[in-house]
Amino acid sequence: MLRIAVPNKGSLSGPAAAMLHEAGYRQRKESKELVLFDRANDVEFFYLRPRDIAIYVSSGRLDIGITGRDLLLDSGAGAEEILQLGFARSTFHYAARPGTASGVADLGGMTVATSYEGVVEKHLADNGVAATVVHLDGAVETAIQLGVAQVIADVVETGTSLRNAGLETFGEPIMASEAVVVRPTGAPTDEPEVQKFLRRLQGVLVARRYVMMDYDIRAEHVDQAVALTPGLESPTVSPLHHEGWVAVRAMVPTSDAQRIMDELYDLGARAILTTGIHAARL
Numbered sequence: 283m284l285r286i287a288v289p290n291k292g293s294l295s296g297p298a299a300a301m302l303h304e305a306g307y308r309q310r311k312e313s314k315e316l317v318l319f320d321r322a323n324d325v326e327f328f329y330l331r332p333r334d335i336a337i338y339v340s341s342g343r344l345d346i347g348i349t350g351r352d353l354l355l356d357s358g359a360g361a362e363e364i365l366q367l368g369f370a371r372s373t374f375h376y377a378a379r380p381g382t383a384s385g386v387a388d389l390g391g392m393t394v395a396t397s398y399e400g401v402v403e404k405h406l407a408d409n410g411v412a413a414t415v416v417h418l419d420g421a422v423e424t425a426i427q428l429g430v431a432q433v434i435a436d437v438v439e440t441g442t443s444l445r446n447a448g449l450e451t452f453g454e455p456i457m458a459s460e461a462v463v464v465r466p467t468g469a470p471t472d473e474p475e476v477q478k479f480l481r482r483l484q485g486v487l488v489a490r491r492y493v494m495m496d497y498d499i500r501a502e503h504v505d506q507a508v509a510l511t512p513g514l515e516s517p518t519v520s521p522l523h524h525e526g527w528v529a530v531r532a533m534v535p536t537s538d539a540q541r542i543m544d545e546l547y548d549l550g551a552r553a554i555l556t557t558g559i560h561a562a563r564l
């Protein structure tokens with residue numbers, strides 16, 4: 283049986299449960315449930331604080347966890363990411379009032395407030411900068427107004443929180459983060475149960491990122507058309523009853539689908555259709 287840690291709160295929690303549900307796993311019905319056994323799939327889910335997940339997984343008591351890359355690195359726990367899940371994307375930046383600093387090298391002697399002191403202390407040390415790091419649990423942007431720090435280091439998504447506090451980022455981003463699947467460092471990923479779990483999540487990612495495209499085209503243009511729709515491996519090309527025409531079927535990235543349809547139309551393709559993919563195993 284696989285034992286899997288799932289975020290119980292915050293930005294990771296809803297999308298993680300939605301992805302597991304799409305992958306065919308039972309998920310909890312109410313937020314007070316902390317453990318759920320999915321008998322049909324022989325998987326036990328533990329709903330834990332996102333910050334604690336890498337620590338539980340590194341202990342080896344849980345086989346797999348879903349957390350944020352930034353939380354994994356901040357914990358310093360012996361766990362490693364084995365799959366990127368594409369949600370809870372953010373970047374991690376230093377920020378301050380305009381004119382305070384233009385890069386990490388300017389931070390010597392300053393005070394930096396953050397909820398991610400593991401990441402920040404390492405980044406300062408890697409850059410040879412001696413600054414004081416103050417830990418705050420959240421709402422870090424306010425630390426500057428209240429005089430607790432001159433600089434903050436925090437998660438930025440839209441930048442709204444920073445703008446509202448009159449702050450701006452400076453220097454290079456410290457890291458880019460997204461939700462990831464983690465395993466204890468060095469644990470094998472080729473175990474059948476782990477592979478099945480990863481294939482299910484990869485199936486959800488494919489279903490979200492691709493649509494199936496079908497079209498008819500004159501046989502003499504099929505090579506040009508297939509160059510636009512190469513598929514993941516190779517498109518299916520079938521003869522049509524109407525002589526000189528073929529039907530093509532290929533997966534295309536959802537984000538490019540409209541542009542590809544326009545270009546196929548210009549090549550002479552007709553009956554161009556896209557349909558959603560509900561589930562996939564590649």
Ligand SMILES: Nc1ncnc2c1ncn2[C@@H]1O[C@H](COP(=O)(O)OP(=O)(O)OP(=O)(O)O)[C@@H](O)[C@H]1O
Pocket residue numbers: 291292293294332333349350351352353370371372420437438439440459460461
């Ligand atoms: N506004 C945001 N947009 C995208 N990802 C975010 C955002 N805020 C936090 N994250 C990501 O979510 C994870 C943090 O989850 P966590 O539950 O600890 O904090 P949270 O989502 O800020 O919730 P809260 O602070 O309310 O507990 C990190 O990986 C972080 O990069």
Ligand SMILES: O=P(O)(O)OC[C@H]1O[C@H](OP(=O)(O)OP(=O)(O)O)[C@H](O)[C@@H]1O
Pocket residue numbers: 419420421422423436437438439440441442443444
């Ligand atoms: O760039 P934005 O789109 O504004 O998002 C970033 C903000 O979101 C998170 O805060 P959250 O709402 O989780 O509050 P917290 O600071 O208490 O964690 C994060 O800590 C930033 O403050």
Ligand SMILES: [Mg+2]
Pocket residue numbers: 420
């Ligand atoms: Mg937060």
